[in-house]
Amino acid sequence: MLIKTEMRIQETEVIGDIYCNVCGRKLKTDNHGYYEDFVHVEKHWGYTSEKDGTEECADICEQCWDKFTASFAIKSKKTA
Ligand SMILES: [Zn+2]
Numbered sequence: 001m002l003i004k005t006e007m008r009i010q011e012t013e014v015i016g017d018i019y020c021n022v023c024g025r026k027l028k029t030d031n032h033g034y035y036e037d038f039v040h041v042e043k044h045w046g047y048t049s050e051k052d053g054t055e056e057c058a059d060i061c062e063q064c065w066d067k068f069t070a071s072f073a074i075k076s077k078k079t080a
Contacts, residue, residue, distance in 0.1 A: 020061035022068070027061060039065050 018027045018035055028036045039060040045051035060068065069076045 018059055020064055021058040022060055022064035025061060027059070037062060 018038065019025065020027065020038065027038055030036075039062075040057070041060065042057040043055065045054045045056070
């Protein structure tokens with residue numbers, strides 16, 4: 001009897017410290033290890049951009065997000 005075996009290697013992403021890209025502050029975790037909420041932005045720039053093919057990502061804490069959105073001419077949409 002032939003037994004076929006297969007080896008699989010699984011990568012697990014371990015989340016380390018998260019820093020706000022705007023103010024540089026390390027995001028806090030609660031007693032259960034949950035991070036304070038933040039905005040994570042990922043952008044892959046397309047061919048109509050001068051950054052075509054570039055990928056960017058950033059994390060923004062709630063306080064910096066509030067300052068950022070307060071500067072918007074047209075306010076962001078919020079739901080309750
Ligand atoms: Zn911040």
